Amino acid sequence: MRIGIPQELMPLPFMAWLKEQLSRHKEIEWHHKPTHKSKKIMLSEGDACHPFKSMVRTSIDLLPEIDTLLIPRLVKLDSHLMCPNFRALPDIVRLNINNICPEFAGKLNDITVDSSTSDEDNRVLIRLVKQLFAQNISAKNIVKKKQIPASLASKETTFPQKTIALLGHPYLLENNHLNMGITRQLSSLGYQITTPKDIPFKNLDALARKGDYYAKTNYWRSSREILGAFHYYTNIRKPAGIIYLIAFNCGVDALMRIELVSLHAKLPQTIPFMVLVGDEHTEQEHTATRLEAYLDIIDGI
Ligand code: SF4
The missing domain is CATH 3.40.50 (Rossmann fold)
Known part of the structure; x- marks a missing residue:
């Protein structure tokens, strides 16, 4: 199965965890960076910030090379609200698909993430596995989000000079x-x-x-x-x-x-x-x- 998640979302630790967990349940070929850029003008151009416009463009450009485009509706992560752009992202991507490439309309998958605890992260994953692969998984089989290695959460008071x-x-x-x-x-x-x-x-x-x-x-x-x-x-x-x-x-x-x-x-x-x-x-x-x-x-x- 070829799943696309725009590269701009991948630096979020939650997304890296989600990808790792989904890969444990199905053989997935991941696509994050499209191989070609569409010249079509998106409806989301204009006043939005550059990262948001870039997320929408990447999402649309990934469509020809994947089976499923995964764009979670990130409302809250680690018990803190995400910027409203993330809440709207699946809607804006859908609007652009309907306008520019309606033949790919069935490829978009979104899921709401409104999470304050690791149990809520797990519930998102359980719902998503069911939604994407029609499989049931249990919370006890889910690996928790990785912690920062102790060497990086250092007790040193200075960094190397440069x-x-x-x-x-x-x-x-x-x-x-x-x-x-x-x-x-x-x-x-x-x-x-x-x-x-x-x-x-x-x-x-x-x-x-x-x-x-x-x-x-x-x-x-x-x-x-x-x-x-x-x-x-x-x-x-x-x-x-x-x-x-x-x-x-x-x-x-x-x-x-x-x-x-x-x-x-x-x-x-x-x-x-x-x-x-x-x-x-x-x-x-x-x-x-x-x-x-x-x-x-x-x-x-
Ligand atoms: S927080 Fe929101 S407005 Fe700011 S750069 Fe990110 S997506 Fe854009």
Whole structure:
């Protein structure tokens, strides 16, 4: 069976777990990156953020090469709300299929994920196995989500000298196109990278709870992850610098940007911090130049 999940969803730990579990019940050929790009204009173009538009385009482009397109309706993960775009994703993909390629309408499979506990994760998997493979499985046969290896959830207070912490949504940090090649550029210049994925989410959430800048708690899952990581990298284990990659037109990032800049201004010690905004620019020189200038500051400290 050939199942497609857009590559932009795969950096979410829940999706990686779901894929691994589904593979235990059926022989699956996974497709995440389409082999061709459609030139058709999607209904979702316009004002949406680049990652969301990219998710929709990838979903549509995967259709010719798969039997089933799996687009979960991610409402809540790890007991925190996802951005509303994820709630709408299956609907927007369906709308585009009906408009552009109605012959593939039967391929889309969605399932609602509104999960606060591992038992709820398991229930999603049980429903999905039934929906996709017409099989019944029991919760006791399900392997729990992987924990971060102890070596990465380190007790050290510093990183190796040339380490940069990258903050941002996981799909930005792990996709070279969405992150404007920043991770590739840092690696080519000999820098190591650490991201919030190296720290257990429950630790990040606990740090975020202690240190919200706003009077109101910022409740989106990615806010908890980014804010918790900022506190971790400025108070617990310090890298040479912190870069926050944000997506143009992202409401969550618009709030977090102000919060992190304000928190950074209050720090007793200096740790170079830069915000980089990404959009659909085909040219990446502007971000490359800013990154070089930022690294010059770090090298001069
Ligand atoms: S959290 Fe921001 S970047 Fe991610 S899908 Fe929502 S609006 Fe887009």
